[in-house]
Amino acid sequence: MRYAHTQGIMLGWLANAFFAFLYHAVPILSGRRVTSARLGVWIFALWNFAVMLPGWVLVLAGVSQPLEWAEFPIVVDVVVVAVLALAVVQFLPGFFRRGVESLYVSSWYIIGGLVFTLLSYPMGNLVPEFLPGAAGAAISGLWIHDAVGLFVTPMALAIIYFVIPVATGRPIFSHFLSMLGFWLLFFLYPLNGTHHYIYSVLPMAAQLTAIVASALLGVTVVIVVTNLFLSMRGAGLLPRDPALRFVGTGTFFYVIVSLQGSAQAQMSVNQTVHFTDWVVAHSHLAMLGFGSFAAAGGLVHAWQRMPEARYNAAAITWAYWLLVVGLVGMVVDLTIGGLVQGELWKSGAPWIDSVAASRVYWVARAHIGSILAAGFIALLVGLTTGPRGGGMAVRPAPAAGGHDNVAPRLAPATEAL
Amino acid sequence: MSRTGRALRMSYLVASVAGVAFFALSVALLGMWPARVLDAQTAAMAPKHPLEPTTSEKRGRAIYAREGCAYCHTQQIRYLHADMARFGAPTLAWETRRDTPQLWGTRRIGPDLSRVGGVRSLDWQYGHLFAPRAIVPASVMPGFPALFAGAPDRPRQDARDLVAYLDSLGRARELAGPEGEAHAREGCNCPDDEMAQMAFEGPLNASPARARRTSEAPPALAPNGDRARGTQLYAEHCATCHGPTGNGDGPGGSGLVPSPAKLAEHEYATERVSAALWHGVAGSAMPAWRDYSAADRAALAVAVQGLAAVRPEPDVPAHLVPLGQQVYAANCVQCHGASGDGRGPAADKLPMAPANFTAQRLSLTEALRVLREGLHGSPMAPWTTRLTDAERLAAAHYVRSLFRVAAPAPAEAR
Numbered sequence: 001m002r003y004a005h006t007q008g009i010m011l012g013w014l015a016n017a018f019f020a021f022l023y024h025a026v027p028i029l030s031g032r033r034v035t036s037a038r039l040g041v042w043i044f045a046l047w048n049f050a051v052m053l054p055g056w057v058l059v060l061a062g063v064s065q066p067l068e069w070a071e072f073p074i075v076v077d078v079v080v081v082a083v084l085a086l087a088v089v090q091f092l093p094g095f096f097r098r099g100v101e102s103l104y105v106s107s108w109y110i111i112g113g114l115v116f117t118l119l120s121y122p123m124g125n126l127v128p129e130f131l132p133g134a135a136g137a138a139i140s141g142l143w144i145h146d147a148v149g150l151f152v153t154p155m156a157l158a159i160i161y162f163v164i165p166v167a168t169g170r171p172i173f174s175h176f177l178s179m180l181g182f183w184l185l186f187f188l189y190p191l192n193g194t195h196h197y198i199y200s201v202l203p204m205a206a207q208l209t210a211i212v213a214s215a216l217l218g219v220t221v222v223i224v225v226t227n228l229f230l231s232m233r234g235a236g237l238l239p240r241d242p243a244l245r246f247v248g249t250g251t252f253f254y255v256i257v258s259l260q261g262s263a264q265a266q267m268s269v270n271q272t273v274h275f276t277d278w279v280v281a282h283s284h285l286a287m288l289g290f291g292s293f294a295a296a297g298g299l300v301h302a303w304q305r306m307p308e309a310r311y312n313a314a315a316i317t318w319a320y321w322l323l324v325v326g327l328v329g330m331v332v333d334l335t336i337g338g339l340v341q342g343e344l345w346k347s348g349a350p351w352i353d354s355v356a357a358s359r360v361y362w363v364a365r366a367h368i369g370s371i372l373a374a375g376f377i378a379l380l381v382g383l384t385t386g387p388r389g390g391g392m393a394v395r396p397a398p399a400a401g402g403h404d405n406v407a408p409r410l411a412p413a414t415e416a417l
Numbered sequence: 418m419s420r421t422g423r424a425l426r427m428s429y430l431v432a433s434v435a436g437v438a439f440f441a442l443s444v445a446l447l448g449m450w451p452a453r454v455l456d457a458q459t460a461a462m463a464p465k466h467p468l469e470p471t472t473s474e475k476r477g478r479a480i481y482a483r484e485g486c487a488y489c490h491t492q493q494i495r496y497l498h499a500d501m502a503r504f505g506a507p508t509l510a511w512e513t514r515r516d517t518p519q520l521w522g523t524r525r526i527g528p529d530l531s532r533v534g535g536v537r538s539l540d541w542q543y544g545h546l547f548a549p550r551a552i553v554p555a556s557v558m559p560g561f562p563a564l565f566a567g568a569p570d571r572p573r574q575d576a577r578d579l580v581a582y583l584d585s586l587g588r589a590r591e592l593a594g595p596e597g598e599a600h601a602r603e604g605c606n607c608p609d610d611e612m613a614q615m616a617f618e619g620p621l622n623a624s625p626a627r628a629r630r631t632s633e634a635p636p637a638l639a640p641n642g643d644r645a646r647g648t649q650l651y652a653e654h655c656a657t658c659h660g661p662t663g664n665g666d667g668p669g670g671s672g673l674v675p676s677p678a679k680l681a682e683h684e685y686a687t688e689r690v691s692a693a694l695w696h697g698v699a700g701s702a703m704p705a706w707r708d709y710s711a712a713d714r715a716a717l718a719v720a721v722q723g724l725a726a727v728r729p730e731p732d733v734p735a736h737l738v739p740l741g742q743q744v745y746a747a748n749c750v751q752c753h754g755a756s757g758d759g760r761g762p763a764a765d766k767l768p769m770a771p772a773n774f775t776a777q778r779l780s781l782t783e784a785l786r787v788l789r790e791g792l793h794g795s796p797m798a799p800w801t802t803r804l805t806d807a808e809r810l811a812a813a814h815y816v817r818s819l820f821r822v823a824a825p826a827p828a829e830a831r
Contacts, residue, residue, distance in 0.1 A: 003485060066482035067518055101425035112436065119440060123448070133513025135452035137493075137521045142448055144523075150440075186436040190443030194451075196523060199495035201510045203454045204612065206447050271497050275525040346499045350625075350708040351528045352654075356555045358526075 003059040003071035009287055010069065010147060011080070012052050017295035018155040019043065022091050022110065024302035025162050029107045029410060030094030039090050043083055050079045069144050070125040077125040084118045104410045105178035106158040112186055113154030120146035120190070134201050142193030148286055149189030156254075156294035157185075157224070160247045163301045164231050165410060167244040173230035181224035188217045195265040198274065211265050218262030225255040242316045243304060246297030249324060253289030257282060272346065277361065278338025281331045288372070289327050296323070296379055303383055304391035312386030315378045322375030329368040337361030455510040461604030463511035464593040470515060470585055477582025480575055482520060484561065490530045491522035492586070496615045505532045505587070505623040507616045509601065512590050527558060532587030536624045541702035542580040544569040544672045552657050552669035569672035591621055625708035628697025630770060632760070635695030638687065638715035647720030650713055655721075658702070663724030673702045675769075675794035681726045682783035686822035689776035690718040700769030700795070730781050733814040737807070741815030744808045749816070752796070757819030767796045778820035784813035 023040070027033050034040065055072040058064060064071045072080070092114060095107050103111075124143020128136040165172050172178055194202060194210035228251045232244070239245045260282055263269050273279060300316055303309045337358050344354040470478070481487070494500050496507045508531050513519060537545070544551065547569035549558040564576035572580070590597065598617060607613040652661070658670035663680035670677040694714045697705035706714065733741075746755075754761040757774035764771050779787070788809040791799035800809060 062483045064483065065518060066485070066487050066520055068488075068523060099422070099426065100429045101422045103429075116436075116440060119437075123444060127448075128518050130517065131452060131519075133516040133519050133521075134455045134508075134510045136517060136519040138451040138455075139448045140519065140521075142443060183432045183436065187439040190440045191447065193443070194447045197493075197521070199497050199500075200493060200521075201455070201458075201496075201508060201616075202451050206451045209446060271495075271499070274495075275491060275523065280524065345503070345525075348499075348502060348708065350706075351503070352553060352555050355526070355557060359555075359557070362557070 003064050004056050006069050007055060007059070007071050008052075009292075010152065011047075011055070011072075014152055014155070014287070014291050014295055015047065017292075017299055018159075019047070019087065021155075021159055021295070021298035021302060022087075024298075024305070025106060025158070026091050026094060026110065029104055029110075029162070030097065032094045032097060035090045035093055039086060043086050043090060046079060046083045046086070051076055051083060065125070065129060067125075067128055067140050069147050070128070070140065072125070074126065074129065077121070080125075081118065081122055084114065084121060088114050088118060104161070105172065105175065105182055106161040106410070108179070108182050109154040109158035109161065112182065113151055113158065116146070116150040116154070116186065116190075120150050137197055137200070138194060138202055138206070141196040142190065144196055145193035146190060148291075149185070149192065152287065152291040153185065153189070156250065156291050157182075159294045159298035159301075160228060160251055162410065163243050163247045163297055164228060167239070167241050167301065168232060168235050170231065170234075171410075173227050173233075177223055177227040181220060181227065184220040185217075185224070188213050188220060192217060192265070195270075198265070198267055198270045211267065214265035215262050218259050221255055221258035225251055225258075241304075242313070242320060243297045243301035245320055246293050246300060249320075250290050250293030250297060253285055253293060253327070257285040257290055260285070272342035273338055276338035276341040276345075277334040277358065278342065281334035281338060284327065284334070285331050288323075289331070293323070296320075299379075299383060300391070307389040307392060309391060310384055310386050310388055311391035312382045312384075313390065315382035315385065319375050319378035319382055322371055322378055326368050326372035326375055329371065330365055333361050333364045333368060337365075458509075458605070459511040459514050461606070462509060462601040463514065463604075464589070464597040464600060467511070467589045468592050471581065473578045473581045474585045475582075476575075477578035477580070477585075478520075480564075480579045481582055482518075484579075486530075487520045487522040488524060489522075489526035489558070490528065491525050492516075492529065492531045493521040494529055494531050496612050498615075500529070501615065501619055502623055503625070504529045506590070506619065506621045509590070509616055511601075512587075527556075530583065530586055532591075532622045532624065534584045534586045534588045534591070535622070536627045537583075537704065538628075538673075538702040539580055539584060540570070540673050541704070542583060543572050543576060544669055544702070546576060546580065547672070548668075551667075554653060554657060570674075587622060625706070626697070626704035628699040628701075628703065628705050630699035631696055633696075634688070635691045636711060638691050638718060639712050640715075642715035642717070642719035643712070644716065644719045644723065646713065647716030647718070648723075650709075650717050651720045651724075654706075655717070663721070663726075673794075675701050675792050677703070679783060680721050680724045682780045684725045684778040684820065685718075685722055686776040687718050687722070688822070689773065690721050691715075694718070698769070726780065728780070730817075733818070737811040737814055740808065741811035741813075741818075744804060744812045745815045748800070748803065749812065753816075757816060769795045771796070774816045774819040775821040778817050779813075781813055781817065784816060785809060788813060 023034065051072070055076045058073050058076065059071050063073050065073060070077075092111055095103060095111060120143060124139065124146060128139045128143070130136075131139060161172060161178065191213035192210055194206045195214050198207050198211070200207070232239075232248055232251075235244060235248070239248060264273050264278070264282065296319070303311050340357050340361070341354045344357060492508070492513070494504045494507045501507060512531075513521075541552070543565075545553065545558075546561050547565050548560045548562070549556040550560075551569075561576070564579065565572050593600070598621075602617050605613055605616070651659075656667055658665075658667045658673065658677040659680050660666040660670070660677070664682075665677045665679040667677065691714060693703065694706045694709070694717060697703050706717075709717070745753075750761050751763045752761045752767065752771040753759055753774060754764065754771075758776075759771040759773035761771065787797065788800045788804070791797050800812075804812065
């Protein structure tokens with residue numbers, strides 16, 4: 001089941017949500033349509049029926065790679081790379097039409113995310129299949145972080161940078177900080193991966209590089225998030241627009257999870273929390289709190305602008321609160337559980353004591369999991385029921401909206417330099 | 418195009434090149450370079466002729482990977498004293514050189530398995546794999562009955578392969594022995610690298626559950642074990658195999674060979690229970706319980722002694738006393754020793770230590786049963802063809818008379 005879970009979240013839910021958002025954002029950002037509608041059908045069909053379906057069927061039938069976040073077998077990996085290449089063809093050409101100096105930061109993230117995923121996916125999914133033991137682990141470690149850092153993060157940030165200015169009606173606080181954050185993220189993320197193997201036999205220089213890069217990454221994220229929050233100023237802690245609320249909360253979780261990541265990569269923290277539920281809490285905060293909140297915000301935002309889309313405002317509000325409660329509950333629960341496990345391991349108590357002590361946290365987690373599931377069901381209901389075009393009615397300032405008026409707010413604002 | 422535009426375009430170009438370069442740097446610095454270092458390390462430190470995995474072990478590895486064992490069990494002992502105290506020496510690069518793809522894992526719900534080989538008996542592994550909670554009640558591990566033909570002692574090939582693989586974990590380094598360690602230390606050539614030196618500190622396999630065959634006395638137990646605590650611990654950890662009343666009929670014990678001791682049919686000296694808890698019983702599925710505190714082990718000893726079924730045992734008929742001595746001297750001393758302490762001249766050659774009658778007294782019924790049926794899975798054979806009923810009865814009485822330690826009055830304690 002676990003094989004299906006990680007791949008399902010990353011490739012099944014997030015990737016599909018990201019692709020869906022790109023169809024909304026790319027035409028607006030690049031000022032021209034995506035390359036081909038027919039190609040879009042192909043990407044959708046291949047991704048869901050040639051990647052997700054066979055991937056799940058195969059891993060549940062026992063044909064898989066025993067590598068975390070890279071479980072789908074090689075034959076599926078090949079299709080993934082092919083579809084990613086098609087996605088590059090589908091979404092990116094429009095960006096280069098007017099020259100890179102006029103690109104908005106979301107466009108940069110979309111370009112970076114697609115291109116670097118195309119590079120890192122084969123590295124992380126194919127290479128470790130052929131490298132033994134520790135050397136393979138080194139590459140796996142890189143991929144685990146690249147999957148989050150070079151795929152989920154750029155796509156999520158592309159959404160956040162897109163939704164905030166459109167929904168607030170004001171340009172981003174500083175284009176300079178946006179671009180600084182963008183490049184620092186792409187410089188630093190790939191250098192993080194080895195922090196999954198601290199205190200291992202991997203060369204100490206590599207471990208230390210990753211530890212330092214992890215600390216610097218935390219600083220970078222603070223820059224990015226400061227810029228985002230400054231752009232949201234005035235919207236309040238709990239914006240009325242649910243899309244803005246989703247991305248704002250996702251941004252908040254982003255800074256928390258990143259600072260937590262910087263901290264747990266440090267040797268003194270890592271030796272206690274590594275291998276425990278603390279890390280499971282961390283990955284849920286990243287993939288669910290940051291990635292999924294941004295993705296949900298992006299979808300809701302797009303739905304509000306499609307006259308033919310059904311939209312159930314009450315269900316979306318429910319989705320937001322269920323997901324917030326579920327996520328916070330799960331992260332707190334597993335973080336405490338992880339600390340209990342780490343301390344019991346260090347104390348030399350019998351192993352089974354740590355299992356028995358964890359039981360209460362796992363039972364809690366199972367219940368919280370049903371809240372999260374309810375949240376996602378509510379999101380599904382919110383986007384599939386209700387009146388057609390219902391989203392357009394709830395937009396906070398419909399008069400100022402409209403695609404034509406969006407462009408200036410998404411301009412790179414070079415004059416700020 | 419303005420000058421700012423041109424400058425921007427240039428700086429973006431530079432940044433793009435740098436971005437790709439950083440990614441390439443990450444792969445080179447954190448992926449490829451470590452691989453080279455580790456290859457060199459493996460070449461320098463691996464034993465000349467390490468034992469290769471068998472076909473069955475290779476298949477078992479594939480099953481381990483397929484079933485997702487690595488999601489809850491790591492195979493990487495870190496360079497940390499807490500890890501080393503629990504599992505043993507940190508994992509060296511050469512030990513996983515055949516591990517493609519790697520199975521290091523990132524989460525420990527169950528214990529690390531890098532050095533599980535030799536820690537548990539194979540039938541313990543089968544029983545545990547079939548139904549983990551039948552043996553370890555608090556376990557959250559799923560059972561794998563599909564690998565068996567209906568019962569833990571009827572493993573299919575997949576279960577045999579998987580258990581063979583588990584039993585091979587850590588073996589290569591263990592078999593390399595002190596020479597192998599010396600060679601690795603020399604190959605490491607790192608006398609000043611404190612962390613690297615940790616790989617050679619302490620015992621190779623530190624599992625507190627690993628049974629040891631030794632006559633070394635276990636650390637002394639606290640004098641007054643807490644009986645209530647002992648009863649609770651017994652129910653949590655021992656009753657699964659030894660049965661709730663100590664009749665050896667727990668669900669986890671059904672597939673074990675030899676079957677779990679019938680504690681209720683024995684009076685035990687405290688040191689005997691203490692030794693079984695500290696060293697385990699090598700050659701059986703009984704693990705050691707060294708990770709339990711002296712107070713807990715003392716409590717358990719009291720609880721185990723309290724299980725002895727107290728019933729009036731018949732006195733030895735006078736004419737059987739010399740016969741018993743005679744039968745024992747003629748047939749039993751080779752293994753059980755002249756004084757009954759289990760240290761006969763042949764004892765060391767046996768896969769299991771013979772019973773020490775000075776520290777444990779069987780009920781007459783149990784002694785007769787063992788003489789009649791033997792102990793399946795142990796070197797103790799049935800004696801029905803060699804001894805008459807009267808001789809066996811005499812011998813049973815005789816071994817009972819060898820008990821030298823008075824257990825702390827079980828009748829009173831209960």
